[in-house]
Amino acid sequence: MLERQITDVLPVTFKQFDVISGKEWCSPYFQLLWTQQQSFECVIGDQRRSIPRSRFLLVRPMQAVRLESSLLSYIQCLNFDAAFLQSAGTVLSSISLPVNDYGKRLLNLVLSCKQQSLDSALRIRLSCLLFSLLSECFMQVRPAEDSAKKKPKAAPGPSQRKKSGRPIVYAVRYMRRHLSNPDLSLLEIAGAVGYNPNYFCQEFSQIFGVSPIRHLNEMRVLRALRYLDExxxxxxxxxxxxxxxxxxxxxxxxxxxxxxxxxxxxxxxRSRSMQSNPPLEIGAPGGG
Structure with missing residues (x-):
């Protein structure tokens, strides 16, 4: 119960270290893929990605991944939930993340827990370490993206005014807390953040690329898949x-x-889990 209460307020919740047992798979969680041996190539949706040793590949939930190389034994994967990534929008399918020296130290701390028994305390520790690792990676990727997006300056229009996304992020958290309410409506969600429903719907769609109700249904399906899986x-x-x-x-x-x-x-x-973790075969006692 204590673990559940703590992980509910953490921005990242560690789920499991995963074993890559086939060239194609799909996970209901965010995935972090990497290899410490050499680069690897994969296809996510209709995007082909080439990932060098020095980078992670972050894949969002329910994205089909197909490997284009025979490095199954070298590729490592861990699964997690991330509220702060879900609130970043649903258009993200995958992103390549750089790893600096500090990130490598954090990764080593994560991997040092791999052979330990995953009790509540260790899961919370892994969730905190994973959030630190992701934050460090995103801090490096953001300046490069910003510089690549620079364009000649133009006179600012009404749509170019900077707006705070905090009310929208709060609205997503409100949806998560009240997901079990079948009567949760656009009017209630907008009211929780003090927005007019029409204005809220417009702002939400600009950030997420979908309407609030469609995003709510997406959250419901992802949560349901977790229940089916776990x-x-x-x-x-x-x-x-x-x-x-x-x-x-x-x-x-x-x-x-x-x-x-x-x-x-x-x-x-269940079938995939059995293939990844086959039961131990106990042979018959040997004869005298």
Whole structure:
């Protein structure tokens, strides 16, 4: 219970170290991929990415990843949830992140926990280390992106005025807290941040690229996929947890997202988990 309370307020929640057991996969969590041996290539959606040793590849949830090289044994992966990345918008599919010396030290601290028993205290420590690592990487990538986007200055128009995104980020947090409420409406969300619903919808769409309600449904589906992956809850129970009244609508939403029904997705995830972690084979006692 204490772990749940703490991780709910952390910007990053560590989930697991993952074993890459096939050339294609899809995860309901954010993924950080890297190799300490040599560069690797992969395809994410319709984007081909080449990742050198000195960089991470950050992949957002439910993005299909296909490796274009035979380096399965060298590629390392960890899964996590990240509220601060979800509030950065849904258009992000993957991004290459540089790693400096401090980042490498943080990574070594993360990897030093890999062989330890993942109790509550260690999961919280890993979540904090992972947030520090991601923050360090993003601090390096941002100046380069800003300089690449520089354009000749023009007279500022009304749409160029700087606005604070904090109310929108707060609105996303409000959605997460009230996800189980099937009656959560645009009017309530906008009111929680003191915005007119029409203005809120416009501002939200400019930042996220989708409407608030569509983003809310996306959050519901991602949360539902986590329940399917991590628990044995029945479909009706999951629907209550994510604020979807009609199980038929729930099945339709999941199928649109992953191309499978909820039960097919659960069986697929269980099968992949068994392949990654096969049960120990105990041989018959030897004869005298």
């Amino acid at each position: 628990t044995e809850l029945r479909i009706q129970e999951i629907c209550k947890h994510v604020g979807i009244r009609n199980p038929g609508n729930f099945t339709h939403m999941v199928k649109l997202k992953v191309g499978m029904t909820p039960m097919e997705y659960r069986r697929d995830r």
